[in-house]
Amino acid sequence: MTDSPTDPAAEAALLKAYASGDAEAARALAMTYTPLVYAHAFRMLNDRAEAEDVAQDAMLRLWKQAPGWDASGAASVRTWLYRVTANLCIDRLRKARPDGMSAEVDVADPAPGIETRLQSSARHLALEEALMQLPDRQRQAVVLRHIEGLGNSEIAQIMDIGPRAVESLTARGKRALTALLSGQRKELGYTDDTIQSP
Incomplete structure (x- = not known):
């Protein structure tokens, strides 16, 4: 993936060129x-299928936004897309059936042995299932902070809340994940007293 432009004027120029x-x-x-x-x-x-639909929808919204993109606006294209994507996901989650979660998991690195891959897959699946049990806003904050690696100020912009609210949501989400995963520590192969949630 190419790096996103960091200069809002460069982003605006790219969108203007696209619109032309x-x-x-x-x-x-x-x-x-x-x-x-x-x-x-x-x-x-x-x-995966839902994520593809959301990605397509979010990008279509960006294409439609391109001709009138305001480079002086507060949000970068990346921040705007995160917000749009998160809102589209939350809408789908609210409409989804409780049992509509996919159990598919990709193993990122095929090099380790089968036992390591199975354990990694089980941990990933357990984390995904635990994430899906969090309230929408907590899940969004945890994913943006600990999986996407964004800072609190950017998350605050995306979620339209203050940085302290981001810290609170993230902390509560991590505590909830730890509680949800603590009963699975042994079966997931953790031998110490900490669950490695995001």
């Missing part, structure tokens, strides 16, 4: 932001 029909600008936008949007949607929904 520049195919290279369209490709650059898609290559830069689609993987980011898809990854965030998947972490929120734990469903």
